[in-house]
Amino acid sequence: MSFQAYLDNIQAKTGKSPSDFKAMAEKKGFTQNGIIRPEIKATQITDWLKEEFELGHGHAMAIYALLKGKKPD
Incomplete structure (x- = not known):
């Protein structure tokens, strides 16, 4: 599964975009x-x-990677 596919699945499940997760991580x-x-x-x-x-765990690690600076494919 590509990194982008992980992000797409996460957004479908949570309704939150990568930008949303970045903002929430900042707020927390x-x-x-x-x-x-x-x-x-x-x-x-x-x-x-x-x-x-x-x-x-895999999806949570994808968000962690996003926060670490990995860009979508």
Whole structure:
């Protein structure tokens, strides 16, 4: 599955776009100026996504990769 396919599936399931997730991560304090804060661990972000949006591990990691700077295919 391509990275873009992961993002498309996540948007279909949650109704949230990649931009929405970036904004929510900023609001929750995981990122600052669009960059993941150094003290934030991947598990903190993936746990939030799994709990709040019921994402599986692979989909949560795709959002983490997005926040780390990976661009859609």
